[in-house]
Amino acid sequence: MSRPRDMLLRGAVLSPHAIDRVESYEDGFVRIDDDGRVASIGDWHDAPNDAGPIVHVGDALILPAFVDAHVHLPQIDVRARYGLPLMAWLEQHVFPAEAAFADPEHAERVAERFFHALAANGIGTAGVFATVHLEATHKAFEVAANSGLRIVMGKVLMDVNAPPDLIEPADRGIAASLELAERWEGAAGGRLHTAITPRFVPTSSAELLSHAGRAASQAGLRVQTHLAEQPEEVEIVSRLFPDSTDYLAVYDERGLVGERSVFAHAIHCTDDAFARLASSGSAIACCPTSNAFLGSGSFPLQHAKRADVTIGIGSDVGAGPLFSPLDVLRHFAYLDHIEPCELLYRGTLAGAEALSVDHQTGRLAVDKAADLVVLEPPADASGDPLQRFVQCVFRNPETRVVATLVEGRVVFGRLPT
Numbered sequence: 001m002s003r004p005r006d007m008l009l010r011g012a013v014l015s016p017h018a019i020d021r022v023e024s025y026e027d028g029f030v031r032i033d034d035d036g037r038v039a040s041i042g043d044w045h046d047a048p049n050d051a052g053p054i055v056h057v058g059d060a061l062i063l064p065a066f067v068d069a070h071v072h073l074p075q076i077d078v079r080a081r082y083g084l085p086l087m088a089w090l091e092q093h094v095f096p097a098e099a100a101f102a103d104p105e106h107a108e109r110v111a112e113r114f115f116h117a118l119a120a121n122g123i124g125t126a127g128v129f130a131t132v133h134l135e136a137t138h139k140a141f142e143v144a145a146n147s148g149l150r151i152v153m154g155k156v157l158m159d160v161n162a163p164p165d166l167i168e169p170a171d172r173g174i175a176a177s178l179e180l181a182e183r184w185e186g187a188a189g190g191r192l193h194t195a196i197t198p199r200f201v202p203t204s205s206a207e208l209l210s211h212a213g214r215a216a217s218q219a220g221l222r223v224q225t226h227l228a229e230q231p232e233e234v235e236i237v238s239r240l241f242p243d244s245t246d247y248l249a250v251y252d253e254r255g256l257v258g259e260r261s262v263f264a265h266a267i268h269c270t271d272d273a274f275a276r277l278a279s280s281g282s283a284i285a286c287c288p289t290s291n292a293f294l295g296s297g298s299f300p301l302q303h304a305k306r307a308d309v310t311i312g313i314g315s316d317v318g319a320g321p322l323f324s325p326l327d328v329l330r331h332f333a334y335l336d337h338i339e340p341c342e343l344l345y346r347g348t349l350a351g352a353e354a355l356s357v358d359h360q361t362g363r364l365a366v367d368k369a370a371d372l373v374v375l376e377p378p379a380d381a382s383g384d385p386l387q388r389f390v391q392c393v394f395r396n397p398e399t400r401v402v403a404t405l406v407e408g409r410v411v412f413g414r415l416p417t
């Protein structure tokens with residue numbers, strides 16, 4: 001991986017400020033300093049003339065690298081296994097694939113392909129579930145460090161209701177999670193973060209969830225898990241935890257709901273649960289391609305938005321068949337009428353907010369990391385830069401990721417010379 005270098009990117013530039021506000025330049029520039037940060041951004045007329053080499057991206061768009069807020073590393077090879085509901089799909093396809101990660105060398109080989117796939121799809125940051133295996137997760141972090149990507153990742157915790165080779169006593173799982181945090185939290189110059197990662201309530205004892213909540217708060221770690229994906233799963237949770245008022249309460253009563261928590265799906269939630277998510281500062285990773293694929297239902301976007309919950313998007317590979325954030329955004333758009341500006345925001349800054357990395361990435365602004373994607377729209381795309389971005393979303397197969405940069409380093413593709 002090469003060092004970042006001082007350079008001046010020239011082209012159409014888009015950077016989200018908020019759900020309804022975008023900074024846009026038809027002929028703009030992004031100056032990257034040799035620490036890999038954005039030194040300045042603006043209209044080409046105002047570009048500094050003492051900067052490094054000029055890289056003109058032609059008709060391509062320059063925007064923040066995408067953020068995939070929810071994706072499973074070991075599931076890259078079980079994508080598009082169609083026809084089963086969640087619980088049966090986990091048992092038949094996912095658990096056998098995850099069991100193979102008992103072999104750290106297998107984990108390393110899969111991790112190489114996985115992080116390459118993220119970068120090739122314009123993703124600069126992702127919230128990743130590994131497997132229950134400690135050594136395999138160390139390997140995955142090593143590969144993540146070498147990939148140049150910005151990654152939030154955790155070892156999956158399961159202690160009940162899963163195959164014997166994928167469960168472990170609660171205290172052992174927590175100790176392994178803390179060992180990973182000790183080694184990897186803030187590593188690779190601050191690009192890597194760890195998360196306490198209970199899979200979901202059905203594979204967790206009350207003891208595991210309590211330990212996980214205590215560990216996250218004592219060590220100040222992020223939390224990622226799943227919430228209310230399918231009615232059958234919600235039913236299982238209410239049987240396992242009859243004293244809790246709902247699914248979210250099971251997590252909340254054990255200290256797992258807070259400012260640094262991300263919940264995938266949250267489809268079958270009441271307005272009250274959305275209000276509690278919002279007031280706790282937790283985020284949702286909305287995974288519309290996965291939800292359609294597994295027949296989980298449609299995310300109630302208007303309800304979650306009324307509660308003002310932070311909502312990023314996730315591919316949820318392997319239930320989501322494709323890594324492409326453009327494909328996920330297209331399905332997100334079909335949930336409701338979405339403004340173009342919101343589509344850009346959901347794919348970038350909102351995901352960074354969900355993963356608590358918005359101080360580093362998610363938009364192109366002075367002193368943020370130069371995490372960006374150079375995206376070539378369909379040949380006949382027209383309109384202003386935001387309109388051309390929307391055409392990338394809806395005509396994804398005709399769109400090309402020219403290059404993905406994280407901290408000013410090319411992690412996929414090539415910049416024009």
Ligand SMILES: [Zn+2]
Binds near residue numbers: 072316
């Ligand atoms: Zn998932």
